[in-house]
Ligand SMILES: Nc1ncnc2c1ncn2[C@@H]1O[C@H](COP(=O)(O)OP(=O)(O)OP(=O)(O)O)[C@@H](O)[C@H]1O
């Protein structure tokens with residue numbers, strides 16, 4: 722079977738990484754969560770005085786962007802890749818509400834995107850990769866053989882995230898999560914550089930009423946059609 726490139730884009734918290742990870746594991750592909758990379762840059766910015774409240778010191782970040790090394794390592798317990806920032810495991814920290822509330826403004830910066838896209842393209846140059854994000858099918862891998870664009874209602878997406886945080890024993894407010902989901906969707910769709918949009922040749926999947934198992938089956942069906 723030939724190795725292909727799979728781009729899974731879509732709105733916040735709609736299940737992109739759940740689908741992408743499952744497919745990558747089953748078919749032996751690399752899985753990259755590109756959102757984790759933008760989250761890691763955001764965490765770096767929070768921890769290194771680049772934020773003054775909500776204001777970003779873009780000159781400082783521009784100088785330091787080349788010093789931000791992001792990598793992924795398989796976590797044997799979860800069977801999923803953890804995100805490392807300059808050699809430190811930041812998988813839990815990058816999922817905090819503080820990072821979630823600051824990541825979309827960081828992602829609008831052209832020099833941040835340039836650096837992330839270059840790293841993502843290097844990771845995918847041998848194909849055999851599933852990457853999820855916002856601009857994978859449009860900018861990072863415009864020639865991907867399989868492109869999926871996932872959506873679901875904001876309320877169902879917020880509910881899924883709320884349930885996930887609750888299950889992990891983390892404090893969560895449904896209203897705060899819903900507001901964050903809507904705010905990120907707005908910024909992601911309206912930024913100048915690589916806004917979130919469906920690539921013309923992407924398949925649309927609305928998983929509002931699909932279970933994890935049903936969406937997995939659908940994705941595998943698409944993969945089998947394209948990779949033959
Ligand atoms: N079809 C589904 N039905 C119910 N829950 C789902 C479904 N798909 C994913 N989930 C759950 O929804 C939550 C969000 O999923 P996931 O993290 O995969 O979304 P995402 O699109 O990658 O999010 P983000 O944009 O924040 O990276 C997770 O708890 C996941 O288990």
Ligand SMILES: Nc1ccn([C@@H]2O[C@H](COP(=O)(O)O)[C@@H](O)[C@H]2O)c(=O)n1
Pocket residue numbers: 733734755756757759760824825826828853854855856857905909
């Ligand atoms: N290709 C991408 C991926 C993500 N972003 C930005 O990062 C935020 C967090 O991503 P999650 O997938 O973890 O939700 C997201 O809201 C975008 O602002 C991006 O710009 N491009």
